[in-house]
Amino acid sequence: MKTNDNHLSFDVCIIGSGPAGIIVALEYCRLNPYITVLLIEYGKGDQSTESALDSSINLTNIINHHLPQECTNKGLGGTSATWGGRCVMYDDIDFIDRPILNGGCTWDSTLFEEVKSHAPIAAQYFECGKSEFNLSAIPGLQHTTIAEGFKQGIVTDSTIERYSMPTRFGKRYEEDIKAQKNLTLLQGFEARDFSAPDNNNKIESLTIREVATKVEKKIAADTFILAAGAQESTRTLLRNPQLFKNLDSVPQALGKYYQGHLSGKIASVKFYGDPKKTDYSFTREADGAYIRRRFQFSSNFLKDNNLLNTAIWLDNPLYFDPKHRSGPMSFMYMAMITPVLGKKLAPPAIAHSITKGKVIGLSAHVGNIVKGLPNSLIKPATIFYKRYCVKRKLPGIFLYSPKNTYALHFHAEQIPFAGNCMKLGGDGETLTINYSVTDADVSSVIKLHDVLDKWLRDCGCGELEYWFNKNELPAAIKNMTKDGLHQSGTTRISNTADTGVVDKNLKVWGTSNVYVCSSSVFPTSGQANPTFFLGAVAVRLANYLTDIQKIKKIKTNQEHDEAAVLTLQK
Numbered sequence: 373m374k375t376n377d378n379h380l381s382f383d384v385c386i387i388g389s390g391p392a393g394i395i396v397a398l399e400y401c402r403l404n405p406y407i408t409v410l411l412i413e414y415g416k417g418d419q420s421t422e423s424a425l426d427s428s429i430n431l432t433n434i435i436n437h438h439l440p441q442e443c444t445n446k447g448l449g450g451t452s453a454t455w456g457g458r459c460v461m462y463d464d465i466d467f468i469d470r471p472i473l474n475g476g477c478t479w480d481s482t483l484f485e486e487v488k489s490h491a492p493i494a495a496q497y498f499e500c501g502k503s504e505f506n507l508s509a510i511p512g513l514q515h516t517t518i519a520e521g522f523k524q525g526i527v528t529d530s531t532i533e534r535y536s537m538p539t540r541f542g543k544r545y546e547e548d549i550k551a552q553k554n555l556t557l558l559q560g561f562e563a564r565d566f567s568a569p570d571n572n573n574k575i576e577s578l579t580i581r582e583v584a585t586k587v588e589k590k591i592a593a594d595t596f597i598l599a600a601g602a603q604e605s606t607r608t609l610l611r612n613p614q615l616f617k618n619l620d621s622v623p624q625a626l627g628k629y630y631q632g633h634l635s636g637k638i639a640s641v642k643f644y645g646d647p648k649k650t651d652y653s654f655t656r657e658a659d660g661a662y663i664r665r666r667f668q669f670s671s672n673f674l675k676d677n678n679l680l681n682t683a684i685w686l687d688n689p690l691y692f693d694p695k696h697r698s699g700p701m702s703f704m705y706m707a708m709i710t711p712v713l714g715k716k717l718a719p720p721a722i723a724h725s726i727t728k729g730k731v732i733g734l735s736a737h738v739g740n741i742v743k744g745l746p747n748s749l750i751k752p753a754t755i756f757y758k759r760y761c762v763k764r765k766l767p768g769i770f771l772y773s774p775k776n777t778y779a780l781h782f783h784a785e786q787i788p789f790a791g792n793c794m795k796l797g798g799d800g801e802t803l804t805i806n807y808s809v810t811d812a813d814v815s816s817v818i819k820l821h822d823v824l825d826k827w828l829r830d831c832g833c834g835e836l837e838y839w840f841n842k843n844e845l846p847a848a849i850k851n852m853t854k855d856g857l858h859q860s861g862t863t864r865i866s867n868t869a870d871t872g873v874v875d876k877n878l879k880v881w882g883t884s885n886v887y888v889c890s891s892s893v894f895p896t897s898g899q900a901n902p903t904f905f906l907g908a909v910a911v912r913l914a915n916y917l918t919d920i921q922k923i924k925k926i927k928t929n930q931e932h933d934e935a936a937v938l939t940l941q942k
């Protein structure tokens with residue numbers, strides 16, 4: 373509903389059009405066709421140019437955090453423009469408090485069960501097949517193992533990751549957004565300032581600013597949903613302390629407990645059995661979706677041993693080190709470090725995870741390529757076709773090892789640590805990000821490798837070979853791990869404003885009508901890449917707001933009926 377050019381009025385206003393904003397917008401609009409919804413997006417047109425949002429970020433640690441322009445994208449579809457499409461489910465343990473989390477697990481299993489019930493619809497948006505994340509429930513794959521001799525127990529090989537196309541939400545859903553009559557998309561505008569809450573905690577309006585001209589408009593809405601990505605949702609709340617004027621103070625958790633994942637490789641696994649029986653790569657389901665298994669640890673084991681949730685999967689050796697002697701790997705490494713070509717093949721953060729930013733051993737790499745001909749060229753050409761020329765892309769490249777030896781890649785939970793935080797500068801614009809990994813994070817990664825090693829040996833399945841001396845491992849992990857892509861924790865869910873920023877329904881404490889739909893509300897990071905779970909959270913929010921809408925309608929009808937009865941009685 374339009375009031376005038378500089379003062380617009382809608383029932384619902386959603387800020388940010390990444391996966392979270394698009395899912396909540398489309399789901400809510402479909403469920404409520406007569407309610408008007410505005411979707412505001414900062415970016416417009418070319419997403420590759422660095423924005424003022426990126427250049428106003430001050431990173432205190434660039435060893436462990438990617439540069440701002442590598443962490444998010446602006447424009448319709450948000451960061452799904454460059455994401456890898458790995459869809460992973462959170463685990464039971466992520467909702468169970470453990471001493472190692474220092475009281476940081478401020479959500480609970482009831483919420484997990486509720487969110488999971490929305491996973492099937494989320495899976496449709498992500499185009500990642502069914503919302504099933506364990507092989508035990510997938511016919512035909514139930515009794516398979518990762519390698520000969522493996523047994524299930526405190527270590528499991530049956531949890532899986534699924535892969536999206538990867539779906540670029542902007543391109544994929546642009547037409548659906550246009551076709552939705554009650555949905556208006558406004559691109560090139562930045563959400564800036566909310567009005568202060570009235571006595572009923574209601575926020576009346578939001579000021580938005582055109583990025584190109586700095587001209588401001590006011591948006592009035594009954595409900596506001598902040599879905600601007602973790603970093604920008606947090607920055608917007610930090611810039612608007614008046615939102616909390618009806619509380620004693622701004623929630624202490626706002627901007628704190630910033631988490632990502634520890635990620636890297638410190639060991640290889642040598643399996644003892646038949647190399648041909650090792651499940652080292654992807655499986656394709658009947659609907660075409662790619663899935664892949666990984667090692668994880670049982671919730672009870674993690675809880676009893678006070679450890680952090682961690683996934684470990686089979687990987688290739690380090691690309692940059694020519695000692696792998698693989699012609700195809702050397703060819704792909706050389707392509708990735710070639711200046712213009714490398715940028716076209718993968719977004720910077722993903723390219724870095726392959727090359728580690730190193731340009732070394734070039735003549736040895738050329739030697740590998742020559743020795744491996746013609747496979748050094750045929751294999752990359754096949755992979756190139758599958759990764760870039762078909763609709764459902766091959767999600768990654770995992771090469772067979774005739775020696776049955778694979779590098780192991782860990783992806784681990786971080787403790788919610790108050791020192792990892794986002795702070796707004798005095799100019800109201802600069803966001804300083806403090807991010808590092810703690811000794812507890814690192815020590816859990818090492819312990820779980822030891823657990824996996826012992827488990828594989830006990831099964832007679834295999835053993836780990838560490839790449840570093842034991843005493844070098846902590847420093848090695850601290851130097852190799854780098855995130856900033858899986859941002860969470862900074863507006864966390866909790867039952868009180870003393871320990872969190874939003875309630876379990878994502879409503880900002882101190883307000884009656886502002887919600888945050890972002891992985892910033894996740895108090896714990898688990899082992900899971902956050903976006904799939906966020907999609908399910910977005911579907912849940914759309915349903916929750918629909919229920920509220922229904923209750924409002926019933927109340928209004930009752931009030932009308934009561935008024936009509938009173939009039940008749942008069």
Ligand SMILES: Cc1cc2nc3c(=O)[nH]c(=O)nc-3n(C[C@H](O)[C@H](O)[C@H](O)COP(=O)(O)OP(=O)(O)OC[C@H]3O[C@@H](n4cnc5c(N)ncnc54)[C@H](O)[C@@H]3O)c2cc1C
Nearest residue numbers: 388390391392414446450451456457458563601604901903
């Ligand atoms: C290289 C890379 C690989 C990744 N791979 C994976 C993966 O494999 N699996 C996975 O789960 N996750 C992955 N991620 C993370 C994933 O992309 C994010 O979790 C996801 O995009 C978050 O969705 P979102 O909608 O919350 O935010 P975003 O996708 O960041 O979208 C937020 C949108 O809000 C807009 N916005 C910001 N501020 C404002 C404002 N003030 N006013 C108006 N609009 C605003 C932005 O322009 C943006 O378009 C990856 C990320 C990167 C960078």
